[in-house]
Amino acid sequence: xxxxxxxxxxxxxxxxxxxxxxxxxxxxxxxxxxxxxxxxxxxxxxxxxxxxxxxxxxxxxxxxxxxxxxxxxxxxxxxxxxxxxxxxxxxxxxxxxxxxxxxxxxxxxxxxxxxxxxxxxxxxxxxxxxxxxxxxxxxxxxxxxxxxxxxxxxxxxxxxxxxxxxxxxxxxxxxxxxxxxxxxxxxxxxxxxxxxxxxxxxxxxxxxxxxxxxxxxxxxxxxxxxxxxxxxxxxxxxxxxxxxxxxxxxxxxxxxxxxxxxxxxxxxxxxxxxx
Amino acid sequence: xxxxxxxxxxxxxxxxxxxxxxxxxxxxxxxxxxxxxxxxxxxxxxxxxxxxxxxxxxxxxxxxxxxxxxxxxxxxxxxxxxxxxxxxxxxxxxxxxxxxxxxxxxxxxxxxxxxxxxxxxxxxxxxxxxxxxxxxxxxxxxxxxxxxxxxxxxxxxxxxxxxxxxxxxxxxxxxxxxxxxxxxxxxxxxxxxxxxxxxxxxxxxxxxxxxxxxxxxxxxxxxxxxxxxxxxxxxxxxxxxxxxxxxxxxxxxxxxxxxxxxxxxxxxxxxxxxxxxxxxxxxxxxxxxxxxxxxxxxxxxxxxxxxxxxxxxxxxxxxxxxxxxxxxxxxxxxxxxxxxxxxxxxxxxxxxxxxxxxxxxxxxxxxxxxxxx
Numbered sequence: 001x002x003x004x005x006x007x008x009x010x011x012x013x014x015x016x017x018x019x020x021x022x023x024x025x026x027x028x029x030x031x032x033x034x035x036x037x038x039x040x041x042x043x044x045x046x047x048x049x050x051x052x053x054x055x056x057x058x059x060x061x062x063x064x065x066x067x068x069x070x071x072x073x074x075x076x077x078x079x080x081x082x083x084x085x086x087x088x089x090x091x092x093x094x095x096x097x098x099x100x101x102x103x104x105x106x107x108x109x110x111x112x113x114x115x116x117x118x119x120x121x122x123x124x125x126x127x128x129x130x131x132x133x134x135x136x137x138x139x140x141x142x143x144x145x146x147x148x149x150x151x152x153x154x155x156x157x158x159x160x161x162x163x164x165x166x167x168x169x170x171x172x173x174x175x176x177x178x179x180x181x182x183x184x185x186x187x188x189x190x191x192x193x194x195x196x197x198x199x200x201x202x203x204x205x206x207x208x209x210x211x212x213x214x215x216x217x218x219x220x221x222x223x224x225x226x227x228x229x230x231x232x233x234x235x236x237x238x239x240x241x242x243x244x245x246x247x248x249x250x251x252x253x254x255x256x257x258x259x260x261x262x263x264x265x266x267x268x269x270x271x272x273x274x275x
Numbered sequence: 276x277x278x279x280x281x282x283x284x285x286x287x288x289x290x291x292x293x294x295x296x297x298x299x300x301x302x303x304x305x306x307x308x309x310x311x312x313x314x315x316x317x318x319x320x321x322x323x324x325x326x327x328x329x330x331x332x333x334x335x336x337x338x339x340x341x342x343x344x345x346x347x348x349x350x351x352x353x354x355x356x357x358x359x360x361x362x363x364x365x366x367x368x369x370x371x372x373x374x375x376x377x378x379x380x381x382x383x384x385x386x387x388x389x390x391x392x393x394x395x396x397x398x399x400x401x402x403x404x405x406x407x408x409x410x411x412x413x414x415x416x417x418x419x420x421x422x423x424x425x426x427x428x429x430x431x432x433x434x435x436x437x438x439x440x441x442x443x444x445x446x447x448x449x450x451x452x453x454x455x456x457x458x459x460x461x462x463x464x465x466x467x468x469x470x471x472x473x474x475x476x477x478x479x480x481x482x483x484x485x486x487x488x489x490x491x492x493x494x495x496x497x498x499x500x501x502x503x504x505x506x507x508x509x510x511x512x513x514x515x516x517x518x519x520x521x522x523x524x525x526x527x528x529x530x531x532x533x534x535x536x537x538x539x540x541x542x543x544x545x546x547x548x549x550x551x552x553x554x555x556x557x558x559x560x561x562x563x564x565x566x567x568x569x570x571x572x573x574x575x576x577x578x579x580x581x582x583x584x585x586x587x588x589x590x591x592x593x594x595x596x597x598x599x600x601x602x603x604x605x606x607x608x609x610x611x612x613x614x615x616x617x618x619x620x621x622x623x624x625x626x627x628x629x630x631x632x633x634x635x636x637x638x639x640x641x642x643x644x645x646x647x648x
Binding site: 174190 | 328329330349350351355356357359361363364365367368376377380381403423424428640
């Protein structure tokens with residue numbers, strides 16, 4: 001018995017070491033830098049600095065962009081996930097493969113491709129030019145940044161929703177129809193409530209990377225739309241102000257935790273409304 | 276029984292992937308009737324039920340409800356409700372909301388919903404369970420919720436797809452009685468699908484025996500048992516010895532090398548027939564008094580009676596008797612005229628009714644595969 005538990009402990013140790021090294025330790029560093037000044041003295045100064053209008057704007061913008069990207073992803077992903085889940089198992093596998101396929105390519109390359117697509121002389125505008133439309137200015141706009149986010153994170157919304165929907169028992173849909181649900185109410189009263197766990201994890205998987213992304217906004221926003229991620233990156237890479245960068249990371253973490261808590265609370269209550 | 280037809284199937288056929296599942300079915304269901312579709316796995320009984328519910332559209336033929344064709348009417352517009360095989364309760368709703376589902380769709384006022392849900396809960400003996408999570412209920416309780424949910428809409432017809440299949444034997448018997456009571460009380464037409472012949476006989480007004488996508492016989496439980504139409508029905512309903520015979524004349528049949536008096540007539544002279552003798556209708560007598568005689572193969576004690584397998588003219592008979600006989604003993608048997616039932620030859624002749632390969636184990640195996648359906 002003792003021996004067995006020892007083995008069990010040994011088996012768990014790589015995970016514990018990993019967690020301490022790469023999760024706990026960095027968090028402690030973030031906390032340390034966030035609450036100290038350059039000389040290493042304890043201070044709240046980094047946080048009060050964040051209350052400047054320019055930083056508040058960045059925070060607001062990040063939340064708004066991430067929120068919009070998440071909502072758009074959900075609106076696009078849900079019908080796709082539903083459609084895939086109603087297909088034959090073999091077709092489902094192929095379709096999910098197709099959804100995953102772009103993720104095999106490097107994230108940077110995918111973002112660069114969008115630049116090539118959306119430039120004033122880019123592929124989309126050349127195409128529109130054939131019909132005498134445009135050029136439509138797309139690159140370096142807020143819309144371009146959000147398109148980039150939606151494109152990059154859409155699979156993370158489709159896959160969890162699909163995995164929940166594909167497990168919904170077909171007999172429940174029949175039961176609902178039998179009790180008087182028309183095709184629309186079958187979806188609103190049965191399919192949708194049952195898929196909420198998938199929606200929640202989809203939202204988490206899209207919202208979190210969207211709010212902390214730094215690359216998309218730089219490339220597709222042309223530097224006009226600084227997000228928290230960009231600002232944090234700059235503090236560490238250019239300004240060498242680790243303390244301010246850490247305090248921003250800390251606030252970002254809080255923002256994410258608060259958003260997730262609110263969402264899970266709504267989901268737990270009665271499985272009704274989200275967001 | 277009320278003589279007003281509520282549902283009628285006329286020449287209904289259905290194939291799946293090129294395989295004919297229902298072959299030209301004609302069926303009439305009357306108001307307030309308890310009808311059972313009985314048959315083995317793959318006989319088409321569930322498909323018939325699903326056609327009535329609206330989940331399956333027949334390839335050809337007509338489905339009439341109150342005399343009107345409803346082939347194309349979607350399920351949610353039919354005044355028919357279903358109790359599903361594995362209940363199909365909504366896992367995201369509690370007991371109360373599951374039962375209230377149909378009324379909520381109709382935007383029924385809250386007080387009326389409350390009253391009717393309570394009424395249903397009382398009927399199925401689940402008062403006090405309103406707030407329970409349906410996923411945590413026992414099989415029997417889930418079953419009751421499913422029945423309440425289907426009945427709250429006051430359907431004209433309730434369809435039940437092997438509703439008791441997943442329950443243990445004791446609970447099954449209780450639920451049989453309860454279902455029958457509910458049916459009497461509400462006066463709703465029940466169409467009940469099962470592969471359990473005992474269940475069918477004890478609950479139904481009308482039994483429809485199905486095999487190979489065709490209806491083999493429609494009748495009251497006593498008719499089906501006493502006057503089976505063919506070898507399949509005789510074998511499927513209860514135990515029976517089915518012996519090749521020749522109808523010599525009205526009331527006169529010859530089988531096992533002996534001439535018997537019977538109560539059947541209307542066959543042509545010397546017509547080959549299947550003869551059914553139920554095991555409980557055979558009397559064991561001393562050899563010299565017997566009409567036929569044979570050697571006892573085996574004797575099994577079954578509680579109420581002994582089950583005796585005896586070889587007579589190479590045919591193994593099953594006899595149920597309260598008197599013990601020893602294996603390898605020579606016995607005589609006596610069959611009263613009213614214990615003999617004559618059937619016309621059918622596609623099933625020679626397939627059933629000989630106990631040479633009889634085994635309890637096999638029967639259980641077939642039951643298990645049935646539930647997978």
